[in-house]
Amino acid sequence: MTAIPQALGALRDNLACRGRLGLGLIEGGPAQLERLLALGAPPPAPPATLDLQEPSLEGLALALADCRRCPLHQGRRQVVFGDGPAGAGLMLIGEAPGAQEDKEGLPFVGPAGQLLERMLAAVGLKRAEVYITNLVKCRPPGNRDPQPLEAAACRPFLEAQVRAVAPRVICALGRPASQALLDSDAPISALRGRWHDFQGIPLLPTFHPAFLLRDPARKSEAYRDLKDLARALGQTPA
Numbered sequence: 001m002t003a004i005p006q007a008l009g010a011l012r013d014n015l016a017c018r019g020r021l022g023l024g025l026i027e028g029g030p031a032q033l034e035r036l037l038a039l040g041a042p043p044p045a046p047p048a049t050l051d052l053q054e055p056s057l058e059g060l061a062l063a064l065a066d067c068r069r070c071p072l073h074q075g076r077r078q079v080v081f082g083d084g085p086a087g088a089g090l091m092l093i094g095e096a097p098g099a100q101e102d103k104e105g106l107p108f109v110g111p112a113g114q115l116l117e118r119m120l121a122a123v124g125l126k127r128a129e130v131y132i133t134n135l136v137k138c139r140p141p142g143n144r145d146p147q148p149l150e151a152a153a154c155r156p157f158l159e160a161q162v163r164a165v166a167p168r169v170i171c172a173l174g175r176p177a178s179q180a181l182l183d184s185d186a187p188i189s190a191l192r193g194r195w196h197d198f199q200g201i202p203l204l205p206t207f208h209p210a211f212l213l214r215d216p217a218r219k220s221e222a223y224r225d226l227k228d229l230a231r232a233l234g235q236t237p238a
């Protein structure tokens, strides 16, 4: 497993040497080299000064404000850390910020976020009372799914964020978040509607609201999931 990072390290040394000798580097220059290194190297460790075991949301947000641990930092306008109170009973986790979120710095503020708010309200939950975030905190180019190495680089911060919020239940929104959090390759249609476990916290996957905008016929299943979540929080949804 160490062969690829070692080979890339040797490549970096070799290219640095070529640079000093005035020889050409590689197409794309140092930025492309860093992308290659990011593909092969393990994710950089979080800063030693950051307490990931007993974190605060403010400390985590500060630590990520200028994060460059994965290639997603190259295309973002800003890090979209999360939104909501520590101690929220429900934590919602999607896959990644989109264009509107990247612009505003808040998760789920575009049309999908508006649908999510309406669906939460329909089962008696207010957005201001829940905590919302994503697997990765920076917008992937073209709104593609986050790649495994990007999700791995961001994972220690997400896990620390879960510890900081300490929700009673978690809802994974959509296939990429559900599969990553449950370490599963099962389709979302098989994962949703059943309770799972994420680090000792009950987790219920459901459809991503962006998917429901494209396929409104699946909303009834998502409502069933949200009602289950509301009941787990002690509410009695209509």
Ligand code: SF4
Residues within 6 Å of the ligand: 064, 067, 068, 069, 070, 071, 072, 073, 079, 136, 137, 138, 150, 153, 154
């Ligand atoms: S996605 Fe996460 S790990 Fe990657 S640059 Fe953004 S904050 Fe850092």
